[in-house]
Amino acid sequence: MKILITIEKNEVAPRFDQASEILIIKIEGETIKGEPRIMLLPGTSGEDICGLAIKEDISLVICGGIEDAHFQYLKWKKIKVIDGVIGPYEQAVNFAIKNRLIPGLILPGASICGDLS
Amino acid sequence: MSTKKTRIGNRSQTPLLKQLDLTSLLDSLTLGVIFLDSDRRAIVINRFLEALTGYNREEVVGVHGENVIRSNLKSVGDPVGKVLQSGKGTTLEGDIINQYRKKIPIRFTISPLKLNTGKGAGVIIVLEDISLLKDLDNKIHGFSGQEKILGHSRKMQEIFELLPITARTDASVLITGETGTGKDLIAEAIHKASKRSRYPFIKVNCGALPESLLESELFGHIRGAFTGAEKDKPGMFRLAHEGTLFLTEIGDLSLPLQVKILTVLDDKEFFPVGGSTKVTVNVRIIAATHRDLSQLVKQGRFREDLFYRLNVLHLHLPPLREREEDFRLLLDHFFREFRANLNKKIKGFNDDCLKLLSSYSYPGNVRELRNIVEYAVNVCPNEIIRPEHLPKNMLAMEKYSYPAMSQKIEAGGKKEVQMDSSVKTAAYARSMPGGWGDVEKIMILNALTKTKGNRSKTAELLGWSRSKLWRKIKHYNLE
Numbered sequence: 126m127k128i129l130i131t132i133e134k135n136e137v138a139p140r141f142d143q144a145s146e147i148l149i150i151k152i153e154g155e156t157i158k159g160e161p162r163i164m165l166l167p168g169t170s171g172e173d174i175c176g177l178a179i180k181e182d183i184s185l186v187i188c189g190g191i192e193d194a195h196f197q198y199l200k201w202k203k204i205k206v207i208d209g210v211i212g213p214y215e216q217a218v219n220f221a222i223k224n225r226l227i228p229g230l231i232l233p234g235a236s237i238c239g240d241l242s
Numbered sequence: 243m244s245t246k247k248t249r250i251g252n253r254s255q256t257p258l259l260k261q262l263d264l265t266s267l268l269d270s271l272t273l274g275v276i277f278l279d280s281d282r283r284a285i286v287i288n289r290f291l292e293a294l295t296g297y298n299r300e301e302v303v304g305v306h307g308e309n310v311i312r313s314n315l316k317s318v319g320d321p322v323g324k325v326l327q328s329g330k331g332t333t334l335e336g337d338i339i340n341q342y343r344k345k346i347p348i349r350f351t352i353s354p355l356k357l358n359t360g361k362g363a364g365v366i367i368v369l370e371d372i373s374l375l376k377d378l379d380n381k382i383h384g385f386s387g388q389e390k391i392l393g394h395s396r397k398m399q400e401i402f403e404l405l406p407i408t409a410r411t412d413a414s415v416l417i418t419g420e421t422g423t424g425k426d427l428i429a430e431a432i433h434k435a436s437k438r439s440r441y442p443f444i445k446v447n448c449g450a451l452p453e454s455l456l457e458s459e460l461f462g463h464i465r466g467a468f469t470g471a472e473k474d475k476p477g478m479f480r481l482a483h484e485g486t487l488f489l490t491e492i493g494d495l496s497l498p499l500q501v502k503i504l505t506v507l508d509d510k511e512f513f514p515v516g517g518s519t520k521v522t523v524n525v526r527i528i529a530a531t532h533r534d535l536s537q538l539v540k541q542g543r544f545r546e547d548l549f550y551r552l553n554v555l556h557l558h559l560p561p562l563r564e565r566e567e568d569f570r571l572l573l574d575h576f577f578r579e580f581r582a583n584l585n586k587k588i589k590g591f592n593d594d595c596l597k598l599l600s601s602y603s604y605p606g607n608v609r610e611l612r613n614i615v616e617y618a619v620n621v622c623p624n625e626i627i628r629p630e631h632l633p634k635n636m637l638a639m640e641k642y643s644y645p646a647m648s649q650k651i652e653a654g655g656k657k658e659v660q661m662d663s664s665v666k667t668a669a670y671a672r673s674m675p676g677g678w679g680d681v682e683k684i685m686i687l688n689a690l691t692k693t694k695g696n697r698s699k700t701a702e703l704l705g706w707s708r709s710k711l712w713r714k715i716k717h718y719n720l721e
Contacts, residue, residue, distance in 0.1 A: 139308045140339055143316055169317065190312035190339035209341055211309040229341060235305055 126152045128221060129183040130214050131174065132163070136235070137210045137217050141191035142171030148214060149181060155222050171195045178204055187217050187226065211235040272440040274348075274369035277355060278307040280362065282322060291369060293442040293481040296341025301473050311369065312339045313350065321352055325365050329354045335372065347372045374434060391427050392575055395567040396705030397560040401428070408555050409435035414507065416492075416552045417530040419559030422609030425530040426490065428557060433486040438526055441485030444478050449494030457499055458515050461506075467516025477514060479506060479523050486526045492552065493533030493544065503527075504548045527552065562607040566682065569600060572608060576615040584619055591618075591627045598629050602636060683718045686711070690720075 128151075130137060131144035138144035145166050151158040166173060171191070175198055178186055183204055191208045199206050210217050212232025220226035265286065268275050274291030276284055284302045287310065292298050295310060302310045307322070314336045315321050321332055331353035337345050351368040393399070408415055409432050417425045426445070433443040451459060458467075462477025478487060489495075495503070506512045511522045529552045538544035562569070573591075581588055591599065595618075604610050614633055622631045685704065693699035701711040715721055 136306075136309075139306075139312045140314065142339075143314055189309065190341075191343055192339055192345050193343035196343050208343070211305060231301060231305060235309065 126184045127182060128152060128185045128187060128218065129174075129178050129181065130187040130217060131189065132214045135213050135215070137187060137189050137212060137214050139189040139211075141174060141188040141195060141208070143169050144174065144188070145169050147174065147177065149183070150218060152222060157218070157222075175199060175202075178202075185221065187214075187221060274311075274371075276307060276310060276367045276369070277364060278322070278367065279364040280326060282307050282326075282364075284310050285364065289483070290442075292476060293444070293483075293485070294340060294346065294369060294371065295338070296481075298474060298476050307367070311367070313337065313348065315350065321350070322365055322367070325352045325354055326362065329356075329362055338369070374439070391424060391431060392571055393565060393568040394571060395560075395565040397565060398568060401557055401559065404555075404557060405431060406435065408432050408557065411555070412436075412526050413554040414526070414552045415528045415555045415557065416535070417528065417557045417559065418535070419530075419532065420561045420607055421532050422604075422607035423559035423561060424608055425532075425559060426488070428559065429486075429488045429490075429528045429530060432528060433488070433526075436486070436526070438485050442482050443486050443488065444482040445488040445490060446478050447490050448499075449491035453496045453499060456495075457502070460499070461502065461512050461514050462517075462521075463515035464517045467514075471516070475514075479512065479525055480521060482525045483523050484525075486528055489527060489529045491531055492529040493531035493535055493538055495544075497543075497545065500545045500548045504545065504551060507548075507551050562604045562611060564685070569611075572611055573599065573615065576612050577619065580616050580619040586619055586622070587625060588619060588622055588627060589625045592629075595627055595629050595632065598632060682714065683720070686714060686718065686720060 127149065130148045130150070131141050132138055132146050132148050133144060138146070145168070147164050147166065149162045149164065164177075166177075172195075175195055178199060179202055186199055186204055186206045186208075187210055188206065188208050189210060191206065196206055196208065207221070207226050207228050207230075209229035210226065210232070211230070212235030216232045216234050217226060220230070220232065265288075268286070268288035269290075271288060272290060274294045275288040276291055277286050279285055283304050284307050287295070287297070287299050287302060291311075295312075297310055308316075315334070318334060318336070321334060324330075325332060331351065333349065333351045335347070335349050337347050339345050349370040349372050351370070353366050353368075354362055355364040355366050357363050391398075391402075393402075405428070415429075415432060417428055419425050429445075430443060433439060446456075446460060448456060454468075458471075458475060458477070460478050462475045462480055463471050465471060465474050489503075502512065506523070506525075507527060510524060511520045513520055535544055535549050535553070539546045539549050562572075577588075577590070580586075599614070602614075606613070614636055617633050618627045618631045622628075686700070689700045689703045690697075693703060697711060697715075698708060701708045704711065706714075
């Protein structure tokens with residue numbers, strides 16, 4: 126299974142169409158096969174990332190917020206999308222491998238105590 | 243003078259400010275508000291922003307603000323960073339994508355948060371939903387891809403006349419009509435024209451989720467209510483507080499949920515799934531379905547009391563085959579829209595193509611017409627759209643014929659052409675090999691039967707002049 130994650134620094138990018146970096150990982154069973162690839166995109170475009178996902182024969186896209194048009198397009202192309210994910214992308218990959226990643230998940234590494242009172 | 247002001251302020255305002263309940267103050271605003279600390283992590287969001295983004299405030303505390311609002315502000319630099327650095331506020335326009343994958347145009351006002359000592363503590367971002375302004379701007383300056391409700395047929399004019407009346411009241415509305423007739427657009431238009439327009443408009447498809455999930459989606463749940471309920475969920479009723487909840491495909495709702503919705507409509511309060519505290523909401527309900535609810539009531543599949551509760555105001559959207567006068571208007575509108583959006587130099591359709599388009603039966607109604615035009619404009623490589631540029635499945639579909647019509651002899655001996663309920667509307671449309679012509683013929687026959695052959699009444703019923711009816715009768719040899 127090939128996974129594409131839209132990333133920003135060490136986290137899943139907040140928005141699919143604004144991501145300028147993507148990570149592509151190959152998974153076999155519960156292990157990562159080969160070297161994960163990080164690609165820098167020339168610009169930010171949801172359409173380009175959709176095109177790349179098809180070209181790379183991706184089975185799963187992990188991302189933050191995604192517009193319905195892009196989501197439906199990927200679904201139509203039989204690519205599973207787990208969207209609304211917040212947190213470090215490494216954690217997202219680990220959760221996905223263990224089949225524990227769900228849409229809208231705020232990963233443990235995403236939040237610190239924000240109470241400043 | 244300034245020293246005195248500060249002293250008075252410190253003495254009289256600080257205790258009062260300390261006593262103010264900041265959260266309820268923020269919740270009273272009809273703008274989304276998020277407070278971020280100096281690391282840009284969320285401290286608090288208000289209820290309006292909960293509705294706008296789909297997150298509840300408890301789960302986003304400590305989360306990076308950009309993950310909560312998901313804006314496109316990054317594309318114009320780093321405005322939040324600039325405000326944090328300079329201490330000077332800024333306003334700019336952009337958009338967000340919420341949990342429901344909807345892109346919403348927003349005006350962001352970013353201001354510094356300062357402590358009493360004057361030291362910067364973060365930023366406050368105020369989000370104003372400017373969808374309405376954008377729609378208006380698009381109406382003035384051109385096409386946006388946003389749907390509009392068009393039509394000058396008598397049936398649509400009747401709907402347009404009812405819209406302002408429907409928007410003025412708070413009564414429940416039931417919108418019926420076949421798929422693709424624009425039920426969602428009408429619901430949104432009612433909301434936008436109502437006094438609730440500044441509050442959320444939330445759409446829930448009752449047919450898209452299994453019963454247990456739908457209950458939690460509508461009424462929310464508390465943490466631990468069931469396996470997998472790891473956090474509290476506010477539910478759509480709560481998110482639509484003060485606004486409008488649009489329940490589409492209401493005919494697919496299960497009976498137990500119908501009871502719960504009826505209770506909310508009557509009492510304006512409910513228990514979230516697994517909760518023991520009642521939640522009070524003020525929500526207007528607009529429901530829509532392509533099914534015949536009165537038939538479902540007869541079959542015992544829809545509660546009669548809920549039907550009457552929803553059916554306070556009823557709008558029935560006619561299928562496209564009954565809006566012949568609107569066909570060219572819609573065709574031209576979609577053609578110009580896609581030509582502008584795709585930046586094409588196409589001049590129009592040739593006669594053969596127009597003939598084909600006007601004889602097609604459009605089982606998918608306006609939505610299908612729009613899709614066909616979009617396809618044709620995309621595919622056409624030159625200046626004139628020809629039949630070969632139309633979708634192939636559209637041409638193939640017209641070749642099929644389904645025995646969808648049945649004739650019913652009523653008690654009084656009157657003949658009434660009726661749809662076979664098992665075949666549904668799409669097949670009905672497809673059964674008309676001649677498209678408009680045959681549908682029109684049946685419409686005239688139906689009207690004549692209903693008025694016992696009285697032509698004046700028939701013309702009135704069809705919304706035509708007597709001369710137009712006479713011409714049509716002659717044209718179809720119905721004399």
